[in-house]
Amino acid sequence: MERFSVLGTRAVNPEDISKAMGTAQFTNDIMLPGTLTGKILRSPLAHARIKSINTSKAERLPGVKAVITAKDTLRVKYGISPATRDEYPLAVDKVRYIGDEIAAVAAIDEATACAALELIEVEYEELPAVFDPFEAMKDGAPLIHDQCPNNLSVDMETNYGDVNIGFQEAYYVREDRFKTEAIAHAMLEPYSVLAKYDPAGSLDIWMPNQSPFTKRRALMRTLGLPMEKIRVRKSFIGGAFGGRSELFSADVCAAILSQKTGKPVKITYTREENMVCTRQKHPFILTVKTGVKKDGTILAKEFHIIADGGAYQSTAYLAIPNRPSMYLGMMKVPNFRYVGKRVFTNKSVRGAMKGHGAQQILFADGLQLDMIAKELGLDPVDIRMKNAIEAGEIALNGNKIYSCGLKECLEKTAIAINWEDNEISQKGDNHIMRGKGIGYASMHCGINMGVRSGSSSILKMNEDGQVTVFTGLPDNGQGNHLMVAMVVAEVINIPLENISVVAADTELTPQDPGSYSMSGAFISAKAVKLAAEDARRQLLEIAADLLKANIDELELKNNQVYVKGSTESCIPIPKVAWAAMDGGKNVIGKGVWRPDIGANNKTLAYGAVAVRLEVDTNTGKVKIIKAIGAQDCGKAINLRTIEGQIEGSMGFGIGQVLTEQLQWHKGLMLNHGFVNYGIPTSLEMSQQIESIIVESLDPNGPFGAKEAAEAMGVAVIPAIASAIYDAIGVAIKELPITPDKILRALEKQGQGGGEK
Amino acid sequence: MLNDKEIIRFTVNGELQELLVASNQTLLEVLREQLYLTGTKEGCDDGSCGACTVLIGGKPMLACTVLVMDVCGKEVTTIEGLAQNGKLHPLQQSFVEQGAIQCGYCTPGLILSAKALIDENDKPTEEEIRQGIAGNICRCTGYHKIVAAIKSAAAIVVQAKEGK
Numbered sequence: 001m002e003r004f005s006v007l008g009t010r011a012v013n014p015e016d017i018s019k020a021m022g023t024a025q026f027t028n029d030i031m032l033p034g035t036l037t038g039k040i041l042r043s044p045l046a047h048a049r050i051k052s053i054n055t056s057k058a059e060r061l062p063g064v065k066a067v068i069t070a071k072d073t074l075r076v077k078y079g080i081s082p083a084t085r086d087e088y089p090l091a092v093d094k095v096r097y098i099g100d101e102i103a104a105v106a107a108i109d110e111a112t113a114c115a116a117l118e119l120i121e122v123e124y125e126e127l128p129a130v131f132d133p134f135e136a137m138k139d140g141a142p143l144i145h146d147q148c149p150n151n152l153s154v155d156m157e158t159n160y161g162d163v164n165i166g167f168q169e170a171y172y173v174r175e176d177r178f179k180t181e182a183i184a185h186a187m188l189e190p191y192s193v194l195a196k197y198d199p200a201g202s203l204d205i206w207m208p209n210q211s212p213f214t215k216r217r218a219l220m221r222t223l224g225l226p227m228e229k230i231r232v233r234k235s236f237i238g239g240a241f242g243g244r245s246e247l248f249s250a251d252v253c254a255a256i257l258s259q260k261t262g263k264p265v266k267i268t269y270t271r272e273e274n275m276v277c278t279r280q281k282h283p284f285i286l287t288v289k290t291g292v293k294k295d296g297t298i299l300a301k302e303f304h305i306i307a308d309g310g311a312y313q314s315t316a317y318l319a320i321p322n323r324p325s326m327y328l329g330m331m332k333v334p335n336f337r338y339v340g341k342r343v344f345t346n347k348s349v350r351g352a353m354k355g356h357g358a359q360q361i362l363f364a365d366g367l368q369l370d371m372i373a374k375e376l377g378l379d380p381v382d383i384r385m386k387n388a389i390e391a392g393e394i395a396l397n398g399n400k401i402y403s404c405g406l407k408e409c410l411e412k413t414a415i416a417i418n419w420e421d422n423e424i425s426q427k428g429d430n431h432i433m434r435g436k437g438i439g440y441a442s443m444h445c446g447i448n449m450g451v452r453s454g455s456s457s458i459l460k461m462n463e464d465g466q467v468t469v470f471t472g473l474p475d476n477g478q479g480n481h482l483m484v485a486m487v488v489a490e491v492i493n494i495p496l497e498n499i500s501v502v503a504a505d506t507e508l509t510p511q512d513p514g515s516y517s518m519s520g521a522f523i524s525a526k527a528v529k530l531a532a533e534d535a536r537r538q539l540l541e542i543a544a545d546l547l548k549a550n551i552d553e554l555e556l557k558n559n560q561v562y563v564k565g566s567t568e569s570c571i572p573i574p575k576v577a578w579a580a581m582d583g584g585k586n587v588i589g590k591g592v593w594r595p596d597i598g599a600n601n602k603t604l605a606y607g608a609v610a611v612r613l614e615v616d617t618n619t620g621k622v623k624i625i626k627a628i629g630a631q632d633c634g635k636a637i638n639l640r641t642i643e644g645q646i647e648g649s650m651g652f653g654i655g656q657v658l659t660e661q662l663q664w665h666k667g668l669m670l671n672h673g674f675v676n677y678g679i680p681t682s683l684e685m686s687q688q689i690e691s692i693i694v695e696s697l698d699p700n701g702p703f704g705a706k707e708a709a710e711a712m713g714v715a716v717i718p719a720i721a722s723a724i725y726d727a728i729g730v731a732i733k734e735l736p737i738t739p740d741k742i743l744r745a746l747e748k749q750g751q752g753g754g755e756k
Numbered sequence: 757m758l759n760d761k762e763i764i765r766f767t768v769n770g771e772l773q774e775l776l777v778a779s780n781q782t783l784l785e786v787l788r789e790q791l792y793l794t795g796t797k798e799g800c801d802d803g804s805c806g807a808c809t810v811l812i813g814g815k816p817m818l819a820c821t822v823l824v825m826d827v828c829g830k831e832v833t834t835i836e837g838l839a840q841n842g843k844l845h846p847l848q849q850s851f852v853e854q855g856a857i858q859c860g861y862c863t864p865g866l867i868l869s870a871k872a873l874i875d876e877n878d879k880p881t882e883e884e885i886r887q888g889i890a891g892n893i894c895r896c897t898g899y900h901k902i903v904a905a906i907k908s909a910a911a912i913v914v915q916a917k918e919g920k
Contacts, residue, residue: 012852019860020848022795022835026861029794187895188799188807188861238797238861239895271800477859477896640855644901648858651898674804674893682886682899689900 005557006489007703010640011496013482015236015475024236027192027206028268035194036065038257038267039113040250041103041120042277043095046346046667047129047142050091050102050122057119058105063112066260067120069103073256076222078247080214081450084313086145089222089252094127096144096311097346098667099277104253106265131666133285133308133343144311144344153309154320154342160328160396161335163289166300170291173300174372178288178364180735181661182308183281184274185353186679189238191278192268195254199262202229203255208237209504210245210474211514213452216506218247223255231507240476241652242352243279245516246314275672279351280662282307282319282342284360288368296376296383300335301327303361307342307350314351316342318447323357327365328395329604330406330442331387336396346667352516354652355714358441360735363657366439366718367731380722381414381438388440391696399602403706405632405696409608410440412692416628417610431617434625435727438611439718441711442604445522445701446595449513454594455527456510459488459535461587465559465574466498469531472512473524474504479641480520484528486637487702491532492539493556494573518707521637522603523593526702530591538587539573542580546571595700603698606632607711609650609719611686615727617746620739622658622724624685627716630692634706639693642708646691649712655680657720661736678736764828768793769837777824784808784819787834795835795864799893806892809865810834816872816891835864838871846916847871850909851902858896866892866902874910878917882907 018024055067070090079085091102103120107113128142135141136151144151167173193207203225209215212232220227237244250267257265269277284307291300307320320340328336373383389395391404414420419436446453458470469488475481481501489496502508512527513519536556543561544551547569555564561576563569580587595603612626629646636642659678663670671677697704717735725731730745760779765772768791777786787793787810799807801820808819811833838845847867850856857863866889873880873888880888885906886899894902 010855013855013857016852016855016857016860017844017848019857019863020844020851020867021839022793022864024860025794026797028798029788031789031792031794185895186893188797188805188859188893190799237859239859241895268798271802271805479858644855644858644897647898647900648896649898651900652895654898673802674800679893679895681890681893682903683890685886685899689898 004490005493006486006496007635007637008639011482011486011638013479015481026189026238027194027208027235030194030206030235032194032196032264035264035266036106036108036261037110037113038104038106038254038265039117040101040253040267041117043098043100043102045095045124045126046098047096047127047144048124049094049127051125052123053103054121055103057121058116061112061116061119063108064105064116065263066106066257067103067116068253068256068260073252074222074224078218078222079313080246080315081317084317086313089249097348099348100311101249104257106257106261129346129667131345131347131664133306133345136343136345144346148344151344152341153313153316153344154340156321156340158324158338163300163302163335163337166335167291170299171294172372172375173289173291174368175287175289176368176733178286178733180284180360180363182283182350183353183656183660184662184677185241185243186275186674186677187239187241187243190269190271190274191248191250192266193250193254194264194266195258196264197255197258202231204231204233205251205255206233206235207251208235208240208244210240210476210516211512212474212504212506213472213511214245214514215247215251219251219255222252234504237474237476240515241354242356242516245352245514248278272672276348276669279314279353280348281353282309282350282357286360286364288364290368290372292372294376296373296378296386298331298333298387301333302337303339305340308345309342310345310347310349312349314349319352319357322447323361325397325399325602326358326442326444327361328397329399329401329602330389330440330606332389332393333396347664348669354710358443358714359656359717362439362441362714363717363721363735367721367725367733370722370725371731381410381419384410384438384440402603402700403634403696403698404606405694406440406606408694409606409630409632410438412694413608413610413628413630414438416690416692417612417626419610433615433617433727434612435615435723435725436610436612437719437721437723437726438608439715439722440608441714442606443518443707443710445603445605445707446513446519447517449517452511452513454592455512455524456592457527457531458510459531459589461535461577463578463581465494465577467492467494468500468502469528470502470509471524471528472504472509473520474515476515478645479638480515482641483521483637484525487525487529488532491529492536494559518710521705521707522701523595525705527591527593529702530593531589534591535587535589538589539576542585543571543576546576546579603700603706605634605706605708605711607709607715609712609715611719611723613720613723613727615724615742620742624654624687624720626688627686628690628692629712629716630694631709631712632694632696633708634698634701635695635704636693637705642693643691645709646712647689649709650689650716651680651685653713653716654685654720656735657717658736659684659738762825764825766827766829767831769833779825781824782820783810783822783824783827786824787819793834793836797861797864799861806869807862807865809868809892811868811872814872814875816869835867838867846909846912847906850905850912854901854905854908856897856901856905862892862894866894870906874906874913878910878914880910
């Protein structure tokens with residue numbers, strides 16, 4: 001077992017100090033002299049053609065400095081892939097959801113900007129709209145995008161083996177239908193973008209993001225500026241959860257308004273705009289069919305998914321087609337079919353969100369597995385263990401499983417929750433029913449993103465041995481910058497406080513995939529490790545010379561270079577660094593890493609969550625008594641950070657399964673604030689929570705590291721849904737599992753009906 | 757008139773401020789945009805997230821729902837006023853050490869809610885802590901380490917008092 005000096009410790013994050021003091025600057029905290037306030041005019045209609053826009057009155061309002069519409073843009077569409085670019089920064093011909101962007105203004109203050117919006121006259125030709133995916137797919141339904149017949153954004157099918165044969169051979173087959181609702185990221189920091197255009201032809205722009213390089217490329221295309229003239233700068237980021245990975249209209253509008261006015265322009269979204277006009281999690285309607293042997297071995301698995309995509313493509317081609325490899329990387333099934341459709345509707349845009357389709361699928365999968373287990377008299381943990389994949393095996397889709405801690409995660413959570421203890425599970429106790437549930441999940445580390453699939457890093461050593469590491473990896477609060485500093489400290493054996501991290505600035509740092517593809521540890525930190533190793537080699541060459549020793553005889557420890565076996569023959573690293581620079585051999589390390597992440601080389605991180613809860617049959621309310629999360633993150637770099645990710649991810653999931661849902665009246669979102677949306681407070685969390693770290697070292701990750709802890713946010717959902725089923729004996733197949741659904745299920749059960 | 761302006765005086769972090777403010781300005785706006793104290797955050801502007809929590813006369817209040825005219829003559833404490841002579845308040849220290857901070861956006865408001873809680877009740881139970889911060893939304897941490905940090909800080913404050 002390899003021993004580490006820094007990895008696996010609980011190092012404190014120095015960035016937390018400025019956050020605790022209130023001095024950390026988020027985008028809206030950055031104040032540049034003369035900044036104008038920008039606001040966006042949004043469509044009040046779900047589907048309409050724009051016949052005319054008259055901005056003259058708005059332009060004449062005192063205090064208004066610029067008003068723009070599509071004609072002031074290049075009318076270039078953007079989107080995450082060439083095949084799916086379908087959004088204009090400002091509507092050209094039509095609007096497709098309530099909230100779609102039409103015009104933007106820059107004014108001396110917010111009140112003036114808002115008044116200016118009121119003066120913009122738009123003539124609409126209202127078009128029939130469609131809000132239900134089944135209605136939208138019908139022939140003759142209103143067409144939202146001309147090039148997408150039947151409003152299909154994704155229509156794909158994946159088959160391995162033959163599910164029909166599997167179902168025929170199965171001892172028991174069941175098919176169930178499930179439904180989930182749209183979820184908001186609800187990160188605390190409202191979206192804000194500050195753009196400063198220099199008339200000499202360059203743009204500085206700040207916004208919370210998950211990849212400054214993704215933003216830069218999209219800005220280059222939509223603004224027609226050369227890439228090197230666009231600098232996406234780093235600010236602190238108030239949460240992302242997948243919702244800040246794409247270009248937004250405000251980015252382009254702020255830039256153009258700054259160009260036109262010659263002043264910096266800041267556009268900050270209201271909470272309503274954040275919830276309606278950025279991205280949401282896809283609602284799914286899914287049918288799951290599973291065939292098993294009498295002992296619970298799965299013979300065939302079939303998923304049919306209808307995802308309500310809202311008005312534009314967003315991450316369509318990732319959300320739907322990527323899920324099979326995630327499932328098959330966990331469960332050994334010989335026959336598998338996955339039919340995925342994503343459908344346009346005239347509602348807010350659905351895109352990437354923590355889990356990205358996995359929650360919905362594994363909620364359905366897990367709950368159904370428990371129903372099967374109950375029918376066959378099997379234990380829920382046993383049926384999962386029976387079908388779980390192991391390291392070294394090849395998944396049905398040909399993926400080699402390089403590392404897998406799934407079984408260990410399942411075992412450890414089951415033990416920690418006292419799964420076998422039937423006394424705790426006993427039902428009754430007046431109106432309180434108790435239940436236990438277990439859920440699993442996997443998450444791929446990195447996705448194929450074409451030219452942006454790899455990461456590079458540079459490390460420079462100052463003359464005093466202190467180091468600056470440059471990485472393109474953003475930190476949205478998950479401790480990424482501390483993580484890369486710890487990797488450097490481990491490789492070069494210098495104190496953590498001697499390392500500073502410059503990150504996520506397109507001018508200063510090399511290319512990186514970003515923090516939305518679970519690649520921070522697996523790809524970005526590996527590039528940093530390679531840069532550190534390169535720097536270490538250079539350092540040792542100089543030291544070898546100074547110590548008159550062979551480079552192979554040297555080792556690094558506690559900021560010193562030692563000749564192995566000697567305590568006297570050593571030299572402090574700062575002295576080596578000085579000598580290096582003095583001799584014209586500055587230590588500068590470079591690391592470039594692009595793993596082969598084709599469909600057959602996906603490394604997965606794994607997790608399991610077990611919960612015990614109580615259901616109050618008078619009120620339908622659920623109280624989670626204990627939640628245990630086990631995350632297989634490969635080599636755990638910072639234990640405190642990973643625990644925080646496990647706990648936070650579980651908390652994030654608790655809301656989705658019990659209280660959160662976006663509610664609609666046709667295309668109008670009704671609950672766009674924190675209170676009426678149902679976001680969990682400190683009172684809704686589990687009474688007891690425990691984090692377990694499982695380390696199945698991956699040969700491709702830096703020191704064996706993988707992602708942490710998105711799998712937790714996914715696994716907690718089936719765990720809770722299953723525990724409720726265990727408690728009340730009725731499977732509730734719709735998320736969120738709100739008190740009214742529980743009461744209805746209990747009532748039906750009392751009358752002899754209900755799904756068992 | 758709604759936008760009538762007036763000079764008012766109030767104390768912020770121990771310093772007397774004299775400002776020209778409008779009758780419809782919130783305390784949050786004035787703190788951030790006139791005093792450049794951007795530690796107090798705007799999360800929702802409708803009083804539902806707690807990110808703008810400040811202390812007014814030691815009591816936790818939502819700066820986005822307080823008209824600035826209403827703090828005339830009062831003492832306001834923001835997150836910037838907590839550290840003394842470069843030394844972090846035990847709550848700030850505890851939040852950092854316990855890993856109770858992730859993105860950090862809710863942190864200032866949370867720390868001030870926690871301060872109000874432990875100033876009034878220096879031995880809070882876990883339930884009392886959860887109740888005390890129930891008005892502060894955190895999307896990142898799941899609250900577990902936040903509760904631990906507050907408990908730990910309360911113990912340190914008590915020790916310091918008893919040590920005197």
